[in-house]
Amino acid sequence: MANKVPFSTRVMGLFAAQGIRAWMSTHDYRAYLYDPNMDPRFGTAEPRIYLFWHEYILVPLYLRGHCDIAMLLSRHRDAEILARVAGHMGFDCVRGSTTRGATAAMMEMRRLGKQSHIAITPDGPQGPRREMAQGAIYLASKSGMPIVPMGFGMSFPKRAKSWDQFAMPRPFSRIRCVLGAPITVAPDLSREGLEDSRLHVQRMMNELTLEAELWAEKGGTRAGDSAQRRLSRVRPMASPLPVEQQLQMPVGGEWRRSA
16 A cells, blocks of 8 residues: 555655644643543553544644554545655554445454554544544444544634635634543444434534634633643653542533633
8 A cells, every 4th residue: 555655645745744743833722621531642551432523633633643543534535645644643544434445444443443542533534514424333332442522622713615614723823622521332233323322422522522612712721621732752651640630620610711
């Protein structure tokens, strides 16, 4: 596969990754986690499926490379540059979608899910926007991996005229991330069960996204949130917060303005 990628595509992927690092480094990042142990920087003791909408893919690309995450990307030619970018940013890639290579991609994700996290944009690669397909639910049901829904928001981003209204942050934007609590999907779901779970996860993703967008628009901080930065290539050792410390962290909470 690698030797079939044109040299020009490889070069564009490298320069695009460098450009994304430079551009995304100018912003102010804060995150709120409903379960602090769901941050992928804590390793792969329990591999998870991270879901976020396609329009905000730049945020996890920049913040959480080198965290043992395999990202599902389509086999479309236009996604080849994105695959090269993801590789340079510290992600493994699985190629496939609901229309091309779905079976092979599902098998590969189940294999990787035994030791790595999986990241999926469940409304990609063609939409509709913020409507998820059943693939991630099926994978969770078959593999036993919990789903972690994620929401991102930017302060007044520039939107592309594409199906997903792809979000580009303006210089020195506020970018906010909200990670939901893990969702366990029952094994061997029926068709009706898959659809019920899909609607539930889709609703959670949209709620978290609206929550993050409102937070980014309003600014300030939030009780229990934390500043975020891009991880280095050599990922430092980290461990989940002890139970005593977790219990002290408020769930929910109001925004408060910085002094």
